[in-house]
Amino acid sequence: MKSAVTVSLTPQARSGPFVFHDGLEDACIAASKLGFDAIEIFPPAANAIDIAELQGLLDHHELAVAAVGTGAGMVIHKWSLTHADAAIRHEAREFIRAIIDLAGGFGAPAILGSMQGKHEGDVTREQALAWLAEALEDLGEHAAQHHQPFLYEFLNRYETNLFNRVEPTATFLRGLKTKNVKILADLFHMNIEEEDMEAAIIAGGDLIGHVHFADSNRQAVGLGHTMMHPVIDALEKIGYTGYLSAEVLPLPFPLIAAQQTIESFHHYVH
Numbered sequence: 647m648k649s650a651v652t653v654s655l656t657p658q659a660r661s662g663p664f665v666f667h668d669g670l671e672d673a674c675i676a677a678s679k680l681g682f683d684a685i686e687i688f689p690p691a692a693n694a695i696d697i698a699e700l701q702g703l704l705d706h707h708e709l710a711v712a713a714v715g716t717g718a719g720m721v722i723h724k725w726s727l728t729h730a731d732a733a734i735r736h737e738a739r740e741f742i743r744a745i746i747d748l749a750g751g752f753g754a755p756a757i758l759g760s761m762q763g764k765h766e767g768d769v770t771r772e773q774a775l776a777w778l779a780e781a782l783e784d785l786g787e788h789a790a791q792h793h794q795p796f797l798y799e800f801l802n803r804y805e806t807n808l809f810n811r812v813e814p815t816a817t818f819l820r821g822l823k824t825k826n827v828k829i830l831a832d833l834f835h836m837n838i839e840e841e842d843m844e845a846a847i848i849a850g851g852d853l854i855g856h857v858h859f860a861d862s863n864r865q866a867v868g869l870g871h872t873m874m875h876p877v878i879d880a881l882e883k884i885g886y887t888g889y890l891s892a893e894v895l896p897l898p899f900p901l902i903a904a905q906q907t908i909e910s911f912h913h914y915v916h
């Protein structure tokens with residue numbers, strides 16, 4: 647398994663669960679000093695990233711891109727793939743497609759989290775899931791052109807009513823034609839929703855493509871009460887070799903959250 651730490655470049659997500667908020671250079675300097683393998687980026691849009699600048703920083707600091715989030719489309723524009731308005735669903739899909747292309751250029755996958763939306767008002771669950779499936783078929787195959795999976799993240803019940811746990815998510819994804827959509831397992835959401843985190847990870851099996859490494863209170867691992875040993879054991883059992891990416895609050899300070907994360911990473915992962 648490999649270590650990663652998050653950086654948000656989206657001012658509207660200042661209070662969000664991201665360790666660094668002060669630009670790519672600040673994040674790369676800290677991540678490399680602490681010995682992380684990669685950064686995970688939450689940009690306001692695909693075209694907000696200067697590709698040459700990012701490549702220069704990655705080369706200089708010997709870092710990779712673990713993944714790129716798409717949630718700014720929700721945070722800034724309130725767009726989603728399951729919005730009642732077809733024009734907004736279209737904006738959402740193209741916003742995500744551009745981030746898949748950006749991430750693909752850095753050998754990384756894109757993440758569908760809050761941009762999945764929820765079913766509400768006149769949109770039934772059945773309708774929302776049909777729109778979600780159609781978008782995943784398209785975006786999953788689009789990501790395949792970059793030899794990257796497309797990561798679908800189920801969220802806790804306060805953030806979506808589509809999927810909240812690994813097993814129903816896995817069943818839904820197994821029913822798609824594309825085999826290129828993988829599950830992002832965020833340990834914060836799982837701590838809220840799963841009965842048994844290890845069993846859930848085993849049920850996800852080789853569909854698990856990325857992990858958000860967070861404690862029960864969404865702080866760095868070690869600052870909450872999730873029992874992490876069994877979780878890591880389960881990831882080892884399924885042969886997971888991807889990232890444990892710290893999508894956590896910058897508490898008590900960004901550098902301390904990052905330092906605590908890397909210490910926990912070395913404590914649990916050998």
Ligand code: LER
Pocket residue numbers: 715717758759760761799801805832858893
């Ligand atoms: C949101 O709670 C989350 O976990 C993000 O990774 C999704 O955008």
Ligand code: MN
Pocket residue numbers: 759799832858893
């Ligand atoms: Mn997450």
